[in-house]
Amino acid sequence: MINIPVLETERLILRAPREDDLDREMDFYSSDHSKFVGGQTSKMGAWDKIVGRVGHWAVRGYGFWHLDVRETGQYVGRCGLLKPFGWPEREIGWSLMPDALGHGYATEAAFAARDFAYNTLGWETAISLIDPANTPSQRVAERLGAAYETTFEHVEYGTMHIWRHPSPEAL
Template sequence: MIPTLHTDRLILRAPEARDFEVFAAFYGSDRSSFVGGPLTRSAAWRMLAMEAGHWQIAGFGRWILEAQDSGETVGLVGMFAPEGWPEREIGWDLFGHHTGKGYATEAALAARGYAYDTMGWDTAISLIAPANTASMAVASRLGAVYERDYQHETHGLLQLWRHPAPAQLATDTNHRRTA
């Protein structure tokens, strides 16, 4: 069962079939180039199925972000660790015109809080394409720091950003545990 989380403005919920059109539009666009796209519609469907299946296989995964005020599907955020990843990750993708509103930071704080407080993780990373300065800014707001480069077999050169550990967050007033 995939839990549902709530932040001030967002609902983090299980991926559903109704998310496919927005998901396919994002993964079919050049905006998805930092996360393995652009993809065909059939490949985007497989990606959405993988997101849902990750929960079943790993016991955790990424949530669809739904704006509480409009019900719009605005992104994908959460815990991720597919084959080929160096460690468990907190990752985020925002769809369409939903960037620049703080959604990624708000949702990633909730996801990281869940990973640490509920799943018992003691560390987390975020893998970011070197040209993805927007994601680097989100990582910085979360208190993550660049640690090293990582060469992925499919995605190429990525930067590995390390999030503060739970104990560090407990004493850090600048990077809250949750949203």
């Protein structure tokens, strides 16, 4: 078994991906909301993304958590730490289900993920790679204190903006 820690915030529980997340994942990956994270995919593709997140934990020792609203238990998205093949640096990333947008969940979860990266894993820096057209994610990055730094040309996703998070010392 892979040990994926559970993190808790005021409103969210950040926990390991589970098989019963598949239907909500499929809702997301069959919608236009998936355009900034690889685009639409089949149910098998959504399954592969779930197990890939678990695999990232196994290979790197960190990864994405799935987010549940504490009060209701509803699965609302994912957030965490990643460095997939081809990424320039370790990243803090997030994406939410369409019905979970506008509640501040991404910001709340990303603060918890960054705290884990800096205070548990000992990271000294982190970025967020954000599509230039993804203004909602840019606003989340700003709320986290990250600043636009430069562009990065990804072989599959094209031009991405690198947003640099404040260092642990700056926080």
